[in-house]
Amino acid sequence: MTNCPKCKSDNIVKNGNIHNGKQGFLCKKCGRRFVENPSKKIISQETEDVIDRLLRERIPLAGIARAVGVSERWLHNYVNEKYKNIPKKADVKKKSKGRLTPECDELRSFVDNKGNKVLIWLEKDRDTGEIVGVHIGSRDKAGAKGLRDSLPPVYRQCAVCHTDFREAYNSVFPSERHRAVGKETGQTSHIERFNNTLRQRVSRLVRKTLSFSKKIENHIGAIWYFIHHYNASLG
Known part of the structure; x- marks a missing residue:
């Protein structure tokens, strides 16, 4: 029996097919659309939080991908987007005018x-x-x-x-x-x-x-x- 991956309800009906021909389903309780055994893995927020911490350690991207169980392609795209949006200015405490060394x-x-x-x-x-x-x-x-x-x-x-x-x-x-x-x-x-x-x-x-x-952009972002x-x- 197929259950909804979001709310675990078994109140499920068929809902057409997706682009690769797989049977789609609709949860009548929460409205979630899904397929059984999806080939595209959904990365959880918890996994992203772990990746964010590992990016601040001396671990190459290939090592991070192996450690957290994501594809290198997905990780590279994730990192590219993160580094692109990093502010390129130091965030420092406000200083009054005076002796600074x-x-x-x-x-x-x-x-x-x-x-x-x-x-x-x-x-x-x-x-x-x-x-x-x-x-x-x-x-x-x-x-x-x-x-x-x-x-x-x-x-x-x-x-x-x-x-x-x-x-x-x-x-x-x-x-x-x-x-x-x-x-x-x-x-x-x-x-x-x-x-x-x-x-x-x-x-x-x-x-x-x-x-x-x-890429120089990722070098700067890291x-x-x-x-x-x-x-x-x-x-």
């Missing part, structure tokens, strides 16, 4: 192949731990400018940024808002530690990984997805 650093990555290098520019507030600026792009002045443009206005106006000696910073950050320092000073240790966290948690950034991004989670977890 962020640290900047860069993280090398690649998209599609190891010859296509993409630099991840990051700025982290030393006091709150928040990632306040992100730009993903070229290694030159345009990349540094993208990082500065991504900052909330209060950081552009009041912060004194500590960076390494990359020349691109000098050409973009005003001298009164910039301090170039060596690693031995410890003035950029917080952002360097975050870079390590990012590599450990986002599989496409792991050195010598086979899970590298095929990084932003983790950063939003990281900032939110700071409380």
